[in-house]
Amino acid sequence: MPTLYHAPNSRSTSILVLIKEMGIADRIDVVEVTVSRQDGSGGPDPRNPHPEKKVPYLVDGDDCARERGAIVAFLTDMSPESGLGRPVGHPQRGAFLSWLFYYQGVMEPVLVLDWAKIDHRALQATFRDLDVMLNHLADTLDGQPYLLGEGYSAVDLLLSSPFHWLPEAAPTQPLVRAWIKRCADRPILRAITEQERTAARA
Structure with a gap:
């Protein structure tokens, strides 16, 4: 099962929303981690496998995706039936x-x-x-x-x-x-x- 490493109130929230919008929450394991915040709070989380301890980070077996655009493409290609992406062969x-x-x-x-x-x-x-x-x-x-x-x-x-x-x-x-x-x-x-x-x- 793919795993999303997510920090609340961060850029990764949009990926969490996407997962819910697509109706695939039962197919993605979400692990909440801490991240360093601009106000000095938080900090890197040793549980986060992202090379820079950032979020979002999606791990699927030996594969991984970082950067939101890449994760959006990965998830929507994984579940084209959601209608939120445009799979290979789609005119858009x-x-x-x-x-x-x-x-x-x-x-x-x-x-x-x-x-x-x-x-x-x-x-x-x-x-x-x-x-x-x-x-x-x-x-x-x-x-x-x-x-x-x-x-x-x-x-x-x-x-x-x-x-x-x-x-x-x-x-x-x-x-x-x-x-x-x-x-x-x-x-x-x-x-x-x-x-x-x-x-x-x-």
């Missing part, structure tokens, strides 16, 4: 993978650089700037509710996830704001987020 397979890689290679770096107030022409040339990235989302969402069309998919879960945790980073584009709200209103996401935040306050 390329678009699905492109959004996963866009998140890891463009969107998250741009958001982190903007949050850290780091600006340089070389960074903009490599990753785009915040406005270009957000306008790309808005252009895609013009005329459709989700990034791949009419139906919610794992790419919506992944790409909207930063804005659930950092509402102050919410963009001004109405189409993108409406999409973020649609994704945030998913019952499973709301339930898991509230559960983890309540546990953290206890």
Whole structure:
């Protein structure tokens, strides 16, 4: 059985939500571990086999997957019947993978650089700037509710996830704001987020 190493209230929460959304919670063993937090709390957990003690980390026998985009592809390929991925041979397979890689290679770096107030022409040339990235989302969402069309998919879960945790980073584009709200209103996401935040306050 694959094992997900997960730390509540972290990037790995989106993978936990995906597992629940896909209806495969009984097929994945979830192990909660501690991680080092930006505020200095927490710390590396010796139970976590990730080389850098980060999360999420998915182990399946001798194989493993790190980085959320890779884990999303791994899980949705494992259970194509969920409808949240786009398996090999699907006419949107390329678009699905492109959004996963866009998140890891463009969107998250741009958001982190903007949050850290780091600006340089070389960074903009490599990753785009915040406005270009957000306008790309808005252009895609013009005329459709989700990034791949009419139906919610794992790419919506992944790409909207930063804005659930950092509402102050919410963009001004109405189409993108409406999409973020649609994704945030998913019952499973709301339930898991509230559960983890309540546990953290206890």
